[in-house]
Structure formats: C-alpha cells, structure tokens
Amino acid sequence: MGLLPVEQAFAMLWEHTPGPDREELSWHQALGRVLLEPAFSLLDDPAFDRSSMDGFSLQAAGTHEGSRLPVTATILAGQCPSRPLESGGAVKVMTGAPIPAGSDAVVPVEDCRESDGFVELLRPVRPGENVRYRGENLRAGEAVFLSGRRLDALDVATGIALGIERAAVAGRPSATVLATGSELVEPGSPPGPGQIPNSNGPMLAALWQAWGGRLDGEASVPDGEQELEAAIQKGLESDHLVLSGGVSVGERDLVPELLERAGVRRIFHKVAMKPGKPIYFGRRGDTVVLGLPGNPVSSFVGALLFLQASLRKRMALPPPAWRTRRLVERHESGGGRTRFEPALLVDEGGVKLLPHKGSADLPAWRGAEALVELPSGRAAFEAGSPLRVLLFRHAGREAGA
Secondary structure, three states, rough: OOOEEEHHHHHHHHHHHHOOEEEEEEEEHOOOOOOOOOOOOOOEOOOOOEEEEEEEEEOOOOEEEOOOEEEEEEEEEOOOOOOOOOOOOOOEEEEOEHHHHHOOOOEEEHHHEOOOEEEEEHHHOOOOOEEEOOOOOOOOOOEEOHHHEEOOOOOHHHHHHHHHHHEEEOOOOEEEEEEEOOOOEEOOOOOOOOOEEHHHHHHHHHHHOOOOOOOEEEEEEEEOHHHHHHHHHHOOOOEEEEEEOOOOOOOOHHHHHHHOOOOOEEEEEEEEEEEOOEEEEEEEEEEEEEEEEEHHHHHHHHHHHHHHHHHHHHHHOOOOOOOOOOOOOEEEEEEOOOEEEEEEOOOOOOOEOOOOEEEEEEEHHHHOOEEEEEOOOEEEEOOEEEEEEOOOOOOOHHOOO
C-alpha cells in the first residue's frame, strides 16, 4: 500500500475523531471552554436606574445655571433609595448607586458646589445626563453568547454580571501518553550506555495540557511485549492514547500489532511526510489512538499536525489555523514527500527556514516559531514563494492560535 497524502490523512483523522462530550459547569469555572448551547441573560443590564458618576440626582426640568437645591439624602453604592425624590430637591449619589424615583439626571460633583445642605448648579442640566436606565444594555432573556464561543476572561465576567450561573460546554478530553523503548530513562536519572532520556513523553504530555486536554498519565514503557500490552490496555481507558516509538517496521516495533490485538481499528498507518512517515491512527470505541515515531522531531511534528487537531475537534474547536507567508530565501527540499521545516517569522509576512540535521535534531528547533509546509513534488522553492505556516510558539506554543 502506498503512503497516504498528508491532506487525506488529516481529513480521515478529523472525520474519525469523535465530537465533543457535553459537560455542565458553573459559569465561573468555564474559562477556555466552548459553549455547546447559547447562554441567556438572567438580569436586565443595568439591573436598575443608576448613576454613572459621583454627583447629585435631580429632576432636570426647571433647573438652570445657578439653581440652588436642598440635598435631602445620600445614596451609596449598594444602598436603595428609601423614598422618591422630593420636588425641587436633590439627592447625593455615588457611582453605581440607584437613583430615586422622580429623578432623571445626575450632575457630577465637579459641575456643582455643595454647602450648608444645598447644592448649587454651575451649568444647565439635560434630562438623562449620567443616568444608566434599567435594561438599556441588555434585557433579561436575551442571548448573550451563542454556541461555539470559546469563553475568555471577559466573557466569564460578563456572564457573571448578567446572572448566568451554568454553562453547557465541551468537555476536556483525557489522554494517556506512552513513550516506548527499552533505551529510555526517566528525566532525572542519568542515562547508562546506549540509553537516552525520555523527552518525548514529557513533551507530548506538556503539549496536550497546554492545548487544554486532561492528562491521565504519562510513562515510558520498555519494548517487551507483555509490558507494552498491559500499558496499552490501561491507556485505552482514556479518551486518547498517544504513543511515541514502536510504530515503524523494526524488529521491536510492536505497537501496531499490539493495538490490533487490543481491538483498535486501524484507520491509517504511514503518511507521505517528512519527518513523521510511520504515523499510526486508529480508534477503539470512542478512544482515539495516535502512534507517533520515536525520533523527537517526528513526534513533535506529528503532534502539531494530528494530535492537536484531534483534541480540538473533541473540544468543539476548529482545526488548527494555517497562515500564508512568503519565503525570504531560496530553499532546496529534494522533492519527494511533503516536508515540514522549523522556521522563524521575519518582518511582515516573511518566513525563514532554520537549518537542522534531521528528525533527531531537537536542539535545532529551540528557536523556531513556526512549522512550514513544503509541498511534495518540488525540488526547490524560490525566495518569495507563498507557503503554509503553522505557528506554535508564544502562548503555550500557540499552535492553531
């Protein structure tokens, strides 16, 4: 069977990833979640006629510059007027305080002079000045947020201000991350001869959590059949099982066979891309399984392209957003498979590819800001060529932002 084109592999992954689970949360706990149902205001906004300034509440009709009115009461924020406005009088009010019935304007303190229980107006007053009337912004029962909105901090504050108490949102999918290979040692343990630190597991776990997923567990597993089989069975209890290593064609690449034995239905295996050709995608029930190559750059690129997209669908988010930028220097790619390269963003709309030494050269990516796609079938790309770019650095490596 030939290698699957990248576009087709992505389409299959998106099609076969389940949609979001519905979860109901307190509104103030829903930051970052996507609404699955509209949210409606439970309050008028403002909830009552109130002052937008520190000043004096009065009836504008019959007043003029130089009018001198008796101050009959003071209303602080959080208090309620005990009686309507007395005819020809004024009430001292603070910002946000209710204004008494019969009042239709508030004169700011800087536009009047108070002394001996009276307030003198230093300018004419217009009806409606500095008064926010009940419901002028929004009425109870109106839709505030539509389904599909990802709630940010301002949304959370707005909803609370409007009395919204509950949110029906997409759940946060869980994942188990397994890095396979007898050569791996856990971070903090010095590697012996022929051993290497397990960097893929922590990297994939960190990406998963930065993108909004829940982590059930992360571990390294040696290449023994029994150990791998037991770890896979346990990992299939999560919404996603993510593996690195063991998906190629080597003697100890046991993962595809063990996944099949565990009841996972293979959807694709091996994609026409570099790095990352041996990528495996399958599903058992609602559990998504993604097997990534063991080379760290291949694992990282596969996660950006496929793991992130699968997670986003389960969180009711659109696929990662690619941008178009122009290559600032000529680049020879050698043709063949679609290639993905590390790059820097340059000036406005430019992108510069970074040199590296292949799929094991993780340090070469430490300054990269974006992933650049070099389409298959072209041996060289001239300066000025438009290319697709996926950002991954800045807010949690900002992939798909």
